[in-house]
Amino acid sequence: xxxxxxxxxxxxxxxxxxxxxxxxxxxxxxxxxxxxxxxxxxxxxxxxxxxxxxxxxxxxxxxxxxxxxxxxxxxxxxxxxxxxxxxxxxxxxxxxxxxxxxxxxxxxxxxxxxxxxxxxxxxxxxxxxxxxxxxxxxxxxxxxxxxxxxxxxxxxxxxxxxxxxxxxxxxxxxxxxxxxxxxxxxxxxxxxxxxxxxxxxxxxxxxxxxxxxxxxxxxxxxxxxxxxxxxxxxxxxxxxxxxxxxxxxxxxxxxxxxxxxxxxxxxxxxxxxxxxxxxxxxxxxxxxxxxxxxxxxxxxxxxxxxxxxxxxxxxxxxxxxxxxxxxxxxxxxxxxxxxxxxxxxxxxxxxxxxxxxxxxxxxxxxxxxxxxxxxxxxxxxxxxxxxxxxxx
Amino acid sequence: xxxxxxxxxxxxxxxxxxxxxxxxxxxxxxxxxxxxxxxxxxxxxxxxxxxxxxxxxxxxxxxxxxxxxxxxxxxxxxxxxxxxxxxxxxxxxxxxxxxxxxxxxxxxxxxxxxxxxxxxxxxxxxxxxxxxxxxxxxxxxxxxxxxxxxxxxxxxxxxxxxxxxxxxxxxxxxxxxxxxxxxxxxxxxxxxxxxxxxxxxxxxxxxxxxxxxxxxxxxxxxxxxxxxxxxxxxxxxxxxxxxxxxxxxxxxxxxxxxxxxxxxxxxxxxxxxxxxxxxxxxxxxxxxxxxxxxxxxxxxxxxxxxxxxxxxxxxxxxxxxxxxxxxxxxxxxxxxxxxxxxxxxxxxxxxxxxxxxxxxxxxxxxxxxxxxxxxxxxxxxxxxxxxxxxxx
Numbered sequence: 001x002x003x004x005x006x007x008x009x010x011x012x013x014x015x016x017x018x019x020x021x022x023x024x025x026x027x028x029x030x031x032x033x034x035x036x037x038x039x040x041x042x043x044x045x046x047x048x049x050x051x052x053x054x055x056x057x058x059x060x061x062x063x064x065x066x067x068x069x070x071x072x073x074x075x076x077x078x079x080x081x082x083x084x085x086x087x088x089x090x091x092x093x094x095x096x097x098x099x100x101x102x103x104x105x106x107x108x109x110x111x112x113x114x115x116x117x118x119x120x121x122x123x124x125x126x127x128x129x130x131x132x133x134x135x136x137x138x139x140x141x142x143x144x145x146x147x148x149x150x151x152x153x154x155x156x157x158x159x160x161x162x163x164x165x166x167x168x169x170x171x172x173x174x175x176x177x178x179x180x181x182x183x184x185x186x187x188x189x190x191x192x193x194x195x196x197x198x199x200x201x202x203x204x205x206x207x208x209x210x211x212x213x214x215x216x217x218x219x220x221x222x223x224x225x226x227x228x229x230x231x232x233x234x235x236x237x238x239x240x241x242x243x244x245x246x247x248x249x250x251x252x253x254x255x256x257x258x259x260x261x262x263x264x265x266x267x268x269x270x271x272x273x274x275x276x277x278x279x280x281x282x283x284x285x286x287x288x289x290x291x292x293x294x295x296x297x298x299x300x301x302x303x304x305x306x307x308x309x310x311x312x313x314x315x316x317x318x319x320x321x322x323x324x325x326x327x328x329x330x331x332x333x334x335x336x337x338x339x340x341x342x343x344x345x346x347x348x349x350x351x352x353x354x355x356x357x358x359x360x361x362x363x364x365x366x367x368x369x370x371x372x373x374x375x376x377x378x379x380x381x382x383x384x385x386x387x388x389x390x391x392x
Numbered sequence: 393x394x395x396x397x398x399x400x401x402x403x404x405x406x407x408x409x410x411x412x413x414x415x416x417x418x419x420x421x422x423x424x425x426x427x428x429x430x431x432x433x434x435x436x437x438x439x440x441x442x443x444x445x446x447x448x449x450x451x452x453x454x455x456x457x458x459x460x461x462x463x464x465x466x467x468x469x470x471x472x473x474x475x476x477x478x479x480x481x482x483x484x485x486x487x488x489x490x491x492x493x494x495x496x497x498x499x500x501x502x503x504x505x506x507x508x509x510x511x512x513x514x515x516x517x518x519x520x521x522x523x524x525x526x527x528x529x530x531x532x533x534x535x536x537x538x539x540x541x542x543x544x545x546x547x548x549x550x551x552x553x554x555x556x557x558x559x560x561x562x563x564x565x566x567x568x569x570x571x572x573x574x575x576x577x578x579x580x581x582x583x584x585x586x587x588x589x590x591x592x593x594x595x596x597x598x599x600x601x602x603x604x605x606x607x608x609x610x611x612x613x614x615x616x617x618x619x620x621x622x623x624x625x626x627x628x629x630x631x632x633x634x635x636x637x638x639x640x641x642x643x644x645x646x647x648x649x650x651x652x653x654x655x656x657x658x659x660x661x662x663x664x665x666x667x668x669x670x671x672x673x674x675x676x677x678x679x680x681x682x683x684x685x686x687x688x689x690x691x692x693x694x695x696x697x698x699x700x701x702x703x704x705x706x707x708x709x710x711x712x713x714x715x716x717x718x719x720x721x722x723x724x725x726x727x728x729x730x731x732x733x734x735x736x737x738x739x740x741x742x743x744x745x746x747x748x749x750x751x752x753x754x755x756x757x758x759x760x761x762x763x764x765x766x767x768x769x770x771x772x773x774x775x776x777x778x779x780x781x782x783x784x
Contacts, residue, residue: 081736327438327439345515
């Protein structure tokens with residue numbers, strides 16, 4: 001499982017002292033090659049953390065030899081100092097790997113090292129702890145370090161998240177963190193995917209963008225878009241196999257969907273996972289717009305928490321969108337009971353069984369044949385407590 | 393105070409049995425003239441309740457002789473039956489007023505009677521209780537009935553809301569209800585304003601649109617837009633005075649701002665009233681977009697509930713907008729402490745005094761000279777409880 005499921009990768013996860021709790025907070029993933037092609041997608045928030053700005057630049061070369069990730073601080077809204085800290089982290093990783101004899105051809109270089117950070121916005125990182133931590137992590141790199149790396153990137157996550165798909169002799173594996181500030185474009189997530197398939201950066205990029213568009217980009221736990229979201233895909237080529245591009249894209253999509261579902265299942269304070277499927281839309285964009293509007297309706301999220309199939313709040317949310325539909329042709333099912341037909345009262349709402357964690361909403365716009373699925377969570381007192389009791 | 397502060401109006405508020413609680417649930421406001429000019433603004437939700445569809449039609453004539461309002465049921469998403477019920481209510485009011493001798497010239501007519509409903513979406517009204525209730529209300533109409541009318545339109549409101557401005561010998565008064573599903577365009581509100589000024593419908597419309605644009609339209613308690621919002625302004629002309637149009641517009645704006653502030657102060661489960669002022673914007677639209685984005689950020693709303701001046705969540709919200717700004721030029725003050733300067737750490741956040749109910753956020757986009765104020769509430773466990781424990 002995780003980022004070391006594919007051949008050609010080592011990883012480590014250690015406690016550098018960045019988190020006050022003393023828990024694991026620094027992860028390192030190293031691509032040992034023979035190839036180092038890579039691709040990435042990033043938050044669409046215009047306020048981007050220093051590590052996002054850094055890694056976007058680094059990836060323009062289409063290669064990554066390592067990824068260093070820290071929890072315990074987002075290094076966002078930290079000004080020029082924050083960017084210098086990210087740069088210094090990448091330099092330190094390169095130097096430490098070279099000193100330890102991790103020989104990439106020509107040696108590791110900061111310009112091929114991605115940096116990811118997660119935690120509180122607006123606080124600079126304790127570099128006096130982070131930099132020595134890099135040496136510790138390098139010393140602990142192993143081909144079995146994937147689980148420890150996944151644990152070290154947790155913030156308010158209650159469990160660490162990993163996934164893997166293997167086909168013939170190649171593998172796609174990955175790890176993710178994310179529990180709050182989960183919203184599209186992307187969620188507050190850090191994701192590192194690895195593969196031992198032998199593919200160029202352009203192919204990785206194509207597969208990754210296609211996969212995130214219908215997985216991570218359709219997770220909307222709480223409508224809040226992060227400053228730090230990063231999803232990276234590194235290919236070592238260690239399997240010596242060039243897979244069929246369709247097979248590879250499907251494997252990447254499966255791993256992303258698996259991790260995305262795990263993020264929703266572990267969202268802060270949530271008691272329900274809400275699957276919103278919009279059907280009968282005139283376009284996929286319409287379906288996504290309507291799905292997001294439903295996903296972000298606080299009153300509906302509260303009602304579902306209370307196991308109340310309050311379809312009026314679904315219609316109210318649909319009504320705020322610009323999608324093509326006629327109000328008197330809307331149909332809504334909750335857990336397969338069509339409680340709203342033609343914009344009005346449908347089947348008996350008492351028939352809806354709301355006992356289980358997963359709630360399925362189907363909104364039929366009766367305006368076409370396109371569809372989309374958005375995942376969301378309910379709104380709970382625990383969410384409020386978790387996000388009001390301390391800065392995160 | 394309320395809708396009977398101006399001369400020429402009678403009102404009543406009674407318990408018709410629409411609410412299961414047996415509390416007041418039917419209000420009636422009658423314009424006794426000599427004039428009956430009127431204007432209205434309505435929800436921009438595309439899923440509109442039957443009474444909204446009805447009243448929009450009625451108002452095309454620019455005249456209203458009465459407004460009947462019920463709590464205990466929104467009559468939204470109720471199909472053709474819902475519209476027939478609204479129509480029947482207006483017919484009943486006209487007949488009952490005519491029978492009781494409330495002589496408008498030529499008698500009252502359903503085509504000049506506005507209907508407003510509020511409560512649960514997707515349930516038809518108990519017409520067997522509502523229609524007899526109209527007779528009871530007509531029998532209790534008095535020039536001092538404004539308070540009772542304001543009480544009868546409450547849903548989850550903890551207090552009734554009224555306001556008044558008097559100038560020389562003319563008055564603008566009004567009542568409002570709204571506590572949840574409060575969001576722009578408009579909030580879940582029913583508002584009836586009255587005046588004894590002698591002005592034509594076009595002038596009323598101009599003053600009302602200008603007033604709501606910067607008051608009710610900038611209240612965003614919970615990001616949820618209602619199917620039933622209606623704001624009406626009726627003029628009796630009973631003062632015999634034609635006021636200066638600027639004075640009149642300012643009086644209407646003052647009453648609207650007063651009522652809007654009361655709505656925020658009584659929002660479901662709220663413990664903080666949040667005043668968000670966006671300054672330095674390139675356009676007013678930019679300022680409003682940024683203000684709304686901040687107002688709707690659940691993580692920020694939780695943080696403010698916890699009295700945590702978490703400015704990173706403000707920047708994260710600003711970053712999701714399309715407004716003109718540079719991330720490294722953003723400044724944010726919370727209760728006058730500039731905790732973020734140039735997109736990075738500013739004054740010590742520990743200086744921010746968060747003890748009071750009102751929280752003031754100032755976001756400076758450093759991109760121009762336009763500004764806007766949006767009002768919002770915090771997100772609390774009480775909000776979750778109130779909106780998950782029962783259908784509303």
